[in-house]
């Protein structure tokens with residue numbers, strides 16, 4: 418039970434009181450502003466201390482200067498004249514065809530080293546050091562400095578990041594904790610399925626769900642809120658509350674505006690309308706998170722006042738453990754919320770999009786789900802463990818559509834050797850995961866949706882691929898904090914949807930391609946037909962008796 422004194426020690430959320438200005442120096446996939454020290458590795462015969470070992474190289478190592486790549490003007494030409502600004506994932510492929518698997522790109526004063534082979538990505542990641550840093554994100558940092566906010570796991574770095582992760586990790590990543598979220602998530606899945614039914618009846622002519630991704634954003638937000646706060650946000654209601662809708666919109670806007678803002682020097686930001694909008698959407702993200710944290714604190718306080726036991730899931734545990742200040746908790750919760758919306762939803766959208774096209778794969782999944790979970794049984798995390806094909810479908814979806822198409826690492830501890838090049842400390846590497854996903858040397862038939870590549874057994878030998886060919890959740894101690902929860906959400910939703918519906922393409926639909934808006938997402942709405950299998954099963958015998966083929 419929580420003691421009254423604990424609750425009374427300033428469990429009011431007032432993050433403006435936090436006077437410590439924390440420096441945000443890490444961030445997600447934007448690479449444009451990371452500071453690269455253009456320090457030449459002048460000696461080509463050198464001793465390099467890597468994070469794991471000390472290596473003496475007797476062969477001549479090349480330096481950054483020896484790397485080819487487009488100039489800043491050429492990059493601008495590709496982005497804005499050739500039109501790759503929204504499809505930077507495709508630019509990885511085009512540039513790797515021209516420059517090979519390792520090249521440098523220049524953005525004003527900055528140099529980024531692009532890495533587009535599984536072997537070289539492995540080399541970078543294996544030398545990431547004890548406290549890996551993704552990249553500087555001055556725009557995300559700029560917001561936190563402006564509003565005196567704390568950083569969460571996405572934006573913190575160094576020992577402070579390590580401390581946050583050590584507190585946040587257990588209840589996000591330990592299997593026993595993650596499986597305890599099954600019922601909560603399943604309730605949200607039930608509501609999503611009801612919503613699908615309602616959408617079919619009201620706007621879909623009995624079968625169609627238009628803009629499925631938009632519905633899945635709501636599902637993902639509801640799902641992550643139910644895990645963090647044990648609170649329902651009403652996202653599955655017919656009318657979604659305005660605040661919630663605005664939160665989802667703000668996440669999308671923040672990701673959309675991020676790559677635009679970093680094209681301008683920091684000194685110009687206050688004058689940019691984009692910057693004002695960027696600050697406004699961050700304000701909303703923090704505001705919603707603050708209200709949710711505050712509500713939880715009040716709930717706890719009430720129970721303590723009544724001398725009742727205080728039990729609960731993620732946020733309750735964080736508050737009770739008192740390992741972080743409320744300000745720090747708010748910084749982390751805001752980042753967990755925003756990381757939990759577009760990621761799982763886009764992945765599920767792409768899975769369903771492919772299952773609608775590849776009917777045999779869908780049928781195989783359906784058979785797996787009903788054999789593990791027959792009748793009206795609702796899949797649990799134990800059932801999911803017996804659904805390898807379901808997992809392979811998500812794995813293959815994330816290969817073709819990696820949510821983070823280009824991750825990054827900023828080497829902060831040591832010089833490192835990658836291929837036959839020596840790179841100085843503070844080199845920013847852009848890991849071109851999207852390009853590697855489509856590398857036919859790593860994935861035969863790279864453009865084909867083939868879940869069986871991820872299955873163990875007979876097919877395994879045929880499709881044995883490089884372990885760094887597809888690393889959709891990242892690597893090492895800096896890897897995705899939400900991975901296990903995200904997987905659970907995706908498995909529970911996909912298995913239930915396929916159990917209940919046969920998903921078919923929109924007869925009027927066209928191919929949907931991905932774009933990069935910091936994260937990879939569909940370029941246009943995905944509309945799909947959902948045919949209720951129970952109705953089909955009821956009608957099939959009748960139709961057969963009447964000699965009609967359905």
Ligand code: HEM
Pocket residue numbers: 551570571572582641752753754756757758760761764815819820821824825888889890891892893894895896897898899900902903
């Ligand atoms: C399909 C779903 C998801 C994918 C593919 C994904 C992917 C990633 C990737 C690639 C990274 C960078 C890892 C690295 O640099 O090595 C990352 C970081 C992160 N993700 Fe996810 N993510 C997903 C869902 C989620 C969810 C649902 C949450 C929240 C519950 C979340 C929270 C985070 C956080 C907090 C980080 C930063 C970790 C750190 O820097 O310490 N992610 N994610």
